Amino acid sequence: MSYNVFKDRITVYHFAGDTIEKYSFGDEVPVGIHEGFAVRASE
Numbered sequence: 001m002s003y004n005v006f007k008d009r010i011t012v013y014h015f016a017g018d019t020i021e022k023y024s025f026g027d028e029v030p031v032g033i034h035e036g037f038a039v040r041a042s043e
Contacts, residue, residue: 008024008025009022009023009024009025010022010023010024010025010027010029010041012029014032016032025041025042026040026041026042027040027041028040029041
């Protein structure tokens with residue numbers, strides 16, 4: 001996961017599926033280790 005402080009965006013790399021998803025700062029970001037589990041990056 002990387003965070004761009006200038007754009008308030010989070011980029012999540014799914015290595016197993018070879019996909020990339022982008023989220024806004026404060027969005028719930030799904031975590032692949034447990035189904036239904038998510039984290040929220042906020043100030």
